[in-house]
Amino acid sequence: EVQLVESGGGLVKPGGSLRLSCATSGFTFDSYRMNWVRQAPGKGLEWVSSISSSSIYIYYADSVKGRFTISRDNAKRSLYLQMYSLRAEDTAVYYCARDSTVVAGENCFDPWGQGTLVTVSS
Amino acid sequence: DIQMTQSPSTLSASVGDRVTITCRASQSISTWLAWYQQKPGKAPKLLIYRASTLESEVPSRFSGSGSGTEFTLTISSLQPDDFATYYCQQYDNYLITFGQGTRLEIK
Numbered sequence: 001e002v003q004l005v006e007s008g009g010g011l012v013k014p015g016g017s018l019r020l021s022c023a024t025s026g027f028t029f030d031s032y033r034m035n036w037v038r039q040a041p042g043k044g045l046e047w048v049s050s051i052s053s054s055s056i057y058i059y060y061a062d063s064v065k066g067r068f069t070i071s072r073d074n075a076k077r078s079l080y081l082q083m084y085s086l087r088a089e090d091t092a093v094y095y096c097a098r099d100s101t102v103v104a105g106e107n108c109f110d111p112w113g114q115g116t117l118v119t120v121s122s
Numbered sequence: 123d124i125q126m127t128q129s130p131s132t133l134s135a136s137v138g139d140r141v142t143i144t145c146r147a148s149q150s151i152s153t154w155l156a157w158y159q160q161k162p163g164k165a166p167k168l169l170i171y172r173a174s175t176l177e178s179e180v181p182s183r184f185s186g187s188g189s190g191t192e193f194t195l196t197i198s199s200l201q202p203d204d205f206a207t208y209y210c211q212q213y214d215n216y217l218i219t220f221g222q223g224t225r226l227e228i229k
Contacts (some may be wrong), residue, residue: 051136095166107218
């Protein structure tokens with residue numbers, strides 16, 4: 001069974017930092033592009049960042065560029081999101097999501113983890 | 123960035139109804155479009171990709187169509203389990219964007 005389990009969320013003050021992790025199992029991790037998507041309370045989905053299978057290609061939404069860093073450790077089958085200079089508007093549930101296939105360009109997401117809540121507040 | 127606009131924002135319907143949700147892109151995205159279903163407190167679930175290809179184990183009452191800038195998700199006969207929020211997502215380029223969502227509620 002494919003599983004994605006996020007951790008690392010919590011309460012942080014504005015300007016603070018947090019590192020999210022996503023532990024995976026049940027598939028060949030180093031073959032898939034991986035992604036972070038967030039959802040503010042009561043709001044819609046917002047793509048945050050993507051990283052290719054070998055970490056060569058990395059992309060960020062404009063809203064987080066320069067503040068967030070995506071990375072992966074294929075040996076540990078894990079995905080990470082290092083978040084700096086956090087703002088109130090970064091408050092959201094952060095989901096880890098795998099590309100649905102290994103086919104290049106098929107960048108839709110399945111499956112998703114259960115999400116981890118990040119709250120930025122003083 | 124490519125903007126995705128869904129309509130309606132909220133849709134009230136009854137079990138057995140046929141419903142259609144529309145998603146419009148601000149520029150052509152060919153068929154690089156996916157649809158997701160999300161229930162409260164749960165992660166989204168992929169329903170359709172490449173505009174019209176049904177993900178495995180998704181019921182055949184769901185269908186997608188369209189290309190270019192206009193797309194639709196149709197549920198042919200609503201079941202109680204289908205009341206949820208639906209999102210479209212474009213992946214024409216690396217700056218992925220979602221529609222704002224359509225909440226499908228029981229009439």
